Amino acid sequence: MSVRSELVDAAVHEDVFDRSYPDLEARQLEAARELFAERREQIPVLRRRAAESGVDEIRSLDDLVPLLFAHTSYKSYPASFVEQGRWDRLLQWMQTLSTQTVTDVDVEGVTDVDDWMDRLRAAGHMVLATSGSSGKVSFLNHTRGDSANKQRHYRRMSGWPYVKADNSRVVFLTSPSKGPNSAIEAAVNSAAVWARPGEAHFLTDEPLRLADISASAALNKRMAEGLATPGEIAVARVQAQVRAERMSAALDDFVEKLLAHRHEPIVVSALWAQHMAIIDRAKALGVEDGGFHPDSLVSAGGGLKGVSLPDDYKERVDRFYGKVIRNNAYGMTEMAQTCPKCQCGRYHRPPGLIWLLLDRDGERLLTADDGEDGVVEGRFAFLDLLYEGRWGGLISGDKVTIDFKDCPCGRAGPTILDTISRYAQAGESDHIGCAGTIDAYIRGAVAP
Amino acid sequence: MNAILPPLAGPARVRHVIKGQVIEGDSLEYGREPNRFTTPVLDVGALVWPRPTPTPAADVPVDEIIDVLVATGDVLKRDASGVLAQAMERSVAAGFYPRDLVETSFAHLGHMFSRASMEFMIAQEIGGKDLLDGWREVTAPSGRSARVRAFPCRLLHVIAGNSPGVAANTVIRGALTKGAHLLKLPSNELFSAPAILAALSEAAPGHPVARSFSAAYWRGGDEAVEGLLFRPQYFDKIVAWGGESTIKGALKYVGPGLELVAFDPKTSISLIGREAFASEAALEAAAEAGAHDATIMNQEACTASRFQFIEGSIEQIDRYCERLQAKLGQARRSASAEPRPIARSLRDEIDGLRDLEDYYRVWGGYEGRGLVIRSDEAVDFYPEGKVVNVVAVERLEDALRHVNVATQTVGVYPPQRKAALRDLLASAGAQRIVSLGAATPEVGLPHDGFYPLHRFVRWVNDEG
Numbered sequence: 001m002s003v004r005s006e007l008v009d010a011a012v013h014e015d016v017f018d019r020s021y022p023d024l025e026a027r028q029l030e031a032a033r034e035l036f037a038e039r040r041e042q043i044p045v046l047r048r049r050a051a052e053s054g055v056d057e058i059r060s061l062d063d064l065v066p067l068l069f070a071h072t073s074y075k076s077y078p079a080s081f082v083e084q085g086r087w088d089r090l091l092q093w094m095q096t097l098s099t100q101t102v103t104d105v106d107v108e109g110v111t112d113v114d115d116w117m118d119r120l121r122a123a124g125h126m127v128l129a130t131s132g133s134s135g136k137v138s139f140l141n142h143t144r145g146d147s148a149n150k151q152r153h154y155r156r157m158s159g160w161p162y163v164k165a166d167n168s169r170v171v172f173l174t175s176p177s178k179g180p181n182s183a184i185e186a187a188v189n190s191a192a193v194w195a196r197p198g199e200a201h202f203l204t205d206e207p208l209r210l211a212d213i214s215a216s217a218a219l220n221k222r223m224a225e226g227l228a229t230p231g232e233i234a235v236a237r238v239q240a241q242v243r244a245e246r247m248s249a250a251l252d253d254f255v256e257k258l259l260a261h262r263h264e265p266i267v268v269s270a271l272w273a274q275h276m277a278i279i280d281r282a283k284a285l286g287v288e289d290g291g292f293h294p295d296s297l298v299s300a301g302g303g304l305k306g307v308s309l310p311d312d313y314k315e316r317v318d319r320f321y322g323k324v325i326r327n328n329a330y331g332m333t334e335m336a337q338t339c340p341k342c343q344c345g346r347y348h349r350p351p352g353l354i355w356l357l358l359d360r361d362g363e364r365l366l367t368a369d370d371g372e373d374g375v376v377e378g379r380f381a382f383l384d385l386l387y388e389g390r391w392g393g394l395i396s397g398d399k400v401t402i403d404f405k406d407c408p409c410g411r412a413g414p415t416i417l418d419t420i421s422r423y424a425q426a427g428e429s430d431h432i433g434c435a436g437t438i439d440a441y442i443r444g445a446v447a448p
Numbered sequence: 449m450n451a452i453l454p455p456l457a458g459p460a461r462v463r464h465v466i467k468g469q470v471i472e473g474d475s476l477e478y479g480r481e482p483n484r485f486t487t488p489v490l491d492v493g494a495l496v497w498p499r500p501t502p503t504p505a506a507d508v509p510v511d512e513i514i515d516v517l518v519a520t521g522d523v524l525k526r527d528a529s530g531v532l533a534q535a536m537e538r539s540v541a542a543g544f545y546p547r548d549l550v551e552t553s554f555a556h557l558g559h560m561f562s563r564a565s566m567e568f569m570i571a572q573e574i575g576g577k578d579l580l581d582g583w584r585e586v587t588a589p590s591g592r593s594a595r596v597r598a599f600p601c602r603l604l605h606v607i608a609g610n611s612p613g614v615a616a617n618t619v620i621r622g623a624l625t626k627g628a629h630l631l632k633l634p635s636n637e638l639f640s641a642p643a644i645l646a647a648l649s650e651a652a653p654g655h656p657v658a659r660s661f662s663a664a665y666w667r668g669g670d671e672a673v674e675g676l677l678f679r680p681q682y683f684d685k686i687v688a689w690g691g692e693s694t695i696k697g698a699l700k701y702v703g704p705g706l707e708l709v710a711f712d713p714k715t716s717i718s719l720i721g722r723e724a725f726a727s728e729a730a731l732e733a734a735a736e737a738g739a740h741d742a743t744i745m746n747q748e749a750c751t752a753s754r755f756q757f758i759e760g761s762i763e764q765i766d767r768y769c770e771r772l773q774a775k776l777g778q779a780r781r782s783a784s785a786e787p788r789p790i791a792r793s794l795r796d797e798i799d800g801l802r803d804l805e806d807y808y809r810v811w812g813g814y815e816g817r818g819l820v821i822r823s824d825e826a827v828d829f830y831p832e833g834k835v836v837n838v839v840a841v842e843r844l845e846d847a848l849r850h851v852n853v854a855t856q857t858v859g860v861y862p863p864q865r866k867a868a869l870r871d872l873l874a875s876a877g878a879q880r881i882v883s884l885g886a887a888t889p890e891v892g893l894p895h896d897g898f899y900p901l902h903r904f905v906r907w908v909n910d911e912g
Contacts, residue, residue: 044803052814072793076800078807080825089807096803136828225849226876360480362792 004031004385008352011153011337017161017348017411024413028354031385033058036067039391042099045073046391062365064356068381068395071334073097074138075130083218087116090139098141099389100125112211113137117180125389129180129210130333136217137210140182140334142389147185149386150336153350154186155193157340159297161409162325165193169297170261171200172254174270174278179208182333187269194267194297201257204250255281262287265295268321271302275317276309282320290322298324330416334394336386339416344408346415355414356381357402360423362395368404377401379423380416399423459484460538462633462665463642466494467504468649468658470642478635478667483542485638487665492673495662496602496682497628503600504656505626510580513623514566516658519651520619521561524644531646532557535639539612544636546786548779549746553612557644560616560891566624568892573901574598580626583910592912598905600626601684604677606668606698608689608711609637610748617891618687619644623657625904630677631663634690638665669697680705684906687711709903711896714750714856715830716741718884719844719869722759723862724768734861735768737885739775739818741859742836743783744887751857751880751887754831756838757847762822766809769820769838773811776818776834782888783834787816790833797829826850844869853877856896859884 001009007027010016021027036058040047046067050056053066077093080086087107094102105123110116117139120127126147130138155165171194175187191200219236222228255278258268270278292298298321300314310316318326330347331338339347349355357366357378368374380400384392401417462485464471473488497503505513527533536554540547570577578584583595603622608614615631619641622629631641641663649658666673678686678701688698689711702708718741724734741753756772758765779785790798801808801821812819818834821827827837841847844865851858851873858873860866861884870881879897889895 045799048799048802070793070796073796073800076797078801078804078823078825079828089804092804092806093800096800224852226852227849 002031002034003027004034004352007031008149008153008337008386010351011156014156014164016156016350017340017342020412021351024351028351028385029058029061031352032061032064032354032383035383035385035392036064039099043391044096045069061354061356064354064383064393065358065363065365065381067391068356068362068383068393069097069391070395071138071397074140074334075136077139079136079217079221082113083221085110085112090116094120094125094127094139094141097390098125100141100143102141114180114207114209114211117210121180127180128182128185128333130182137213138333140390142336142387146336146387146389150185151189151192153337153386154189157329157338157350158190158193159325159327160340161342162327163295163297167194167196169194169196169199169265169267171195171267172258172261172269173201174203174251174254174274176208177202177205180210181208184208186331190267190269201254203254204247206246251277252281254278255285259285259287262292262296265293265297267297269299272300272313272317273302273309275300275320276313279316279320289319292321292324294323294325296321296324297327299327301328330420332396332398334384334392334396335382336384336392341418342407342409342411342415345418346403346407346409347418348407348411348415349413352385354383354385355402355416356383357400358395360399374404375401375417376404380420397423459486460541460638461485462487462638463646464488464490464662464664465642465645465649466491466662466664467497468645468654468661470646470649478665483635485635485665490664490666490673492676495630495664495677499681503602503626503628504659505623506600508626508656510570510577510624510626513626513657514563516648516652516655517561517566517620517623518563520644520648521558523647523651524558524561527558527647529646529650531650532643535643538639539637542636542638544609545746545748546784546788548786549782549784550612552781553745554640557612557616557640560613561620565891566620569621569901570624572892573899574625574905580624580905594912595910597908597910598625598902599908600628601904601906602628602682603709603904604630604632604683604686606632606686606688606690606694607634607637607641609634611745612637612640614689615641615644619648619661620891621900621904622661623648625901626660627904628660629662630683631661632668633663633665634668635665668694674701678706685709685903687904709898709900712854714854714879714896715755716751716753716857716859716887717847717850717855718742718753718756718859718861719847719865720756720758720768720861720884721844721865722764723865724758725760725764730862731768731771734884735771735775737859737861737883738768738772738836739778740780740783740885741857741887742772743776743780743818743834746783746788747832747834749782751889753857753859753887754836755826755850756836757841757844757850758838759841759844762840765822765838765840769809769811769822772836772838773818773820776812776820776836777816788833789816790814790819790835794829794832794835797827798835801827845872848872848876851876851878856880857882857887857889859887861885 040050049067055063081090087110091103102125105119117127124144126142126144128140158165171191173187175184300317328341329338337350337353339349341347358381362379366376366378370376380398381395399421401419402414404414406412407415461474471488474486475489476487479485524532536550539550579598583597585595587593605618607618633641645661645663652658685707686698687709688694691713695710695712698708718738720734724730738756744752795814802810809822816833820836820838822838824840826839831837855878857880858878859882863883866881873881
């Protein structure tokens with residue numbers, strides 16, 4: 001068995017974070033070396049990157065730095081491929097980031113991007129899409145095996161270190177139950193590992209459709225081109241309104257079911273804003289704070305972009321659920337293996353995930369010596385050893401602080417502190433220039 | 449510029465100017481390495497000119513102001529005190545541009561204070577000096593008599609930092625219109641405005657024009673400062689340059705009595721007709737002009753061309769691309785030959801296209817010597833750092849769908865094609881049509897769709 005699969009498989013052990021892994025760093029490096037040698041032959045973009053940066057072998061973790069992809073790599077296709085239905089061209093692009101052959105997928109008669117994704121999935125390419133706020137979605141390929149391994153990993157991490165996922169509970173998930181998005185995949189995995197048969201409740205069974213997102217992107221483009229009519233914008237607004245009303249009604253039903261089960265150990269997962277909406281409805285129904293079963297698992301997350309919440313939203317959510325288990329994990333669409341949070345509020349590293357802490361500019365690997373007492377702030381990047389379908393090396397926009405010493409919870413190895421934030425984009429401060437686009441204004445004009 | 453300079457150790461010291469007085473100090477610290485800088489304490493109360501008193505230069509004849517500005521230009525050219533040279537070194541150290549480009553930009557500053565261009569600006573943008581110096585008598589068709597004056601205002605300028613010329617232009621425009629002016633320094637060009645204002649004070653110490661200007665840094669969007677200053681009690685207009693966040697930040701405060709004059713974000717393009725392939729010489733001329741327009745301030749300027757739409761066969765267009773790429777890295781008056789590596793995010797986008805060879809072709813690497821992408825659809829990302837997207841079109845008119853109110857300059861080759869295109873381009877939103885190669889802006893002509901001087905004043909009438 002290869003070092004890589006050994007490290008990835010370590011997650012099957014219940015005590016994965018309590019075991020000692022002698023020479024873990026050395027073994028991670030060995031696995032990275034092994035993986036790169038294989039992937040470089042398979043993935044054209046990685047091959048090009050390696051050639052340009054002169055890295056032909058991974059001798060140290062520094063060698064991985066120039067080989068990291070950005071999240072934008074997964075949406076670097078021209079939007080016109082989607083707008084004009086050039087599905088074969090989109091496959092050619094996908095090929096440049098995939099290990100397996102995708103160009104032979106039959107795209108004859110494909111009508112829209114969801115249809116295109118269905119064809120890929122039917123052929124075993126479990127492509128995930130992000131519903132990016134820019135309107136342009138990322139496509140991340142992975143294999144059926146990757147999907148299965150992610151779920152296996154999730155079963156071990158979810159609930160850690162408090163409870164084990166054992167398909168014993170009623171589960172409430174505020175996401176659609178179907179759709180090619182990583183948040184939905186996570187919800188589906190949560191249902192798969194926690195729910196007893198027939199007791200996984202999603203907000204809606206209406207599938208998330210990328211075509212809807214593309215349609216709004218296409219409308220923005222037509223606005224920019226001066227072609228969209230006020231009537232088209234009005235229709236888009238009405239559609240958004242109708243959908244919002246449908247979701248609001250679905251949330252009413254959802255909250256009613258959730259409240260009915262609140263005295264037993266349940267699982268609830270939602271974004272902060274959704275939790276706030278749940279609380280509003282519960283309050284309207286006269287439900288007081290704190291009546292949930294203490295063994296319930298409640299997770300909250302999500303950024304607040306474009307959502308305005310009261311300053312004390314976290315406290316309000318805390319009060320409402322009361323003394324329950326608040327599990328959490330650090331992860332992202334591009335990362336298969338999540339990092340769960342321990343009792344001390346720190347995120348732990350699964351053996352199959354290589355953490356790379358970089359400087360702000362993402363160019364230099366930082367070590368324990370770059371901070372004080374082994375606590376270092378930097379940009380988070382990683383190589384996820386799990387993926388078979390694509391390259392798992394990525395640089396994120398997250399600013400994290402890693403403590404390279406052992407965790408106060410007693411477990412060995414580095415941890416990420418609970419202070420994760422985003423690096424500001426270049427130009428977001430007051431570096432002022434007069435050159436730029438007004439896409440954002442145009443989008444703003446369309447948004448209801 | 450060969451004065452002896454103090455060593456540039458530690459954080460850069462940013463000067464403030466308060467009503468003509470240069471203020472030194474390093475009480476506050478901003479930025480991160482290597483661009484850390486300090487400023488004096490910000491005395492917000494000193495940054496406003498109380499309403500009941502007219503602005504200091506309100507009654508100074510504009511001819512005298514022109515004399516002061518010409519003298520300021522001479523001070524800048526001589527730079528005997530070394531203030532400008534020091535500002536230039538600070539700008540070099542801040543690293544936004546390579547040294548040669550900073551040097552040419554700073555060397556040009558003094559020449560912007562030209563009498564001929566100031567006379568032209570007033571004639572074009574205001575319609576005569578008499579309107580600045582007093583009340584022009586007019587008679588309406590009803591028979592009513594009236595007097596009209598271009599009256600000085602109090603302006604708060606949030607200036608852009610992608611060229612030191614923006615500060616110089618702001619000072620010239622502000623002085624000619626006799627108002628009171630507070631310049632908010634951008635963090636990417638902290639040194640040119642204080643140096644220009646120091647030169648103004650050196651040329652005319654204590655002069656009402658010098659007392660009409662202040663320049664200070666605070667963190668853009670800092671509500672503790674902006675909430676106090678951005679009020680109609682103190683300022684008539686906010687003149688905001690730049691990005692979305694600047695304009696949005698300013699908009700928060702705009703309301704009755706406080707107007708926004710926005711030099712908002714703009715993109716520029718080129719249209720190249722099939723005439724470029726008529727001869728070797730024509731191709732050479734088009735590529736040279738196209739490269740000039742694409743590299744203005746190393747393509748940081750809003751006038752710099754980013755998308756070039758071109759008529760021709762793929763084989764012809766590829767020849768253009770190849771020549772263009774070879775010329776993008778050359779040194780010009782407004783471009784440096786020193787390569788600056790292309791931003792990582794852009795590189796990731798371009799990497800995605802390199803393997804789609806049937807539809808895209810890429811010339812050049814990421815080291816910053818110029819990169820050209822040929823495609824049949826405009827790319828989705830925003831080209832910067834000497835990156836040009838050459839888009840094949842059947843007819844130049846096909847490019848119109850890429851033109852909108854954010855399209856500032858459209859360069860056309862050959863110039864004879866402009867007449868047939870300009871109304872269509874203007875209708876789609878474009879603000880400036882030039883012959884390819886002439887995208888460098890001129891003063892005294894409209895900018896971003898308006899005459900700046902015209903909007904720097906309040907037009908007041910005395911009727912009957």
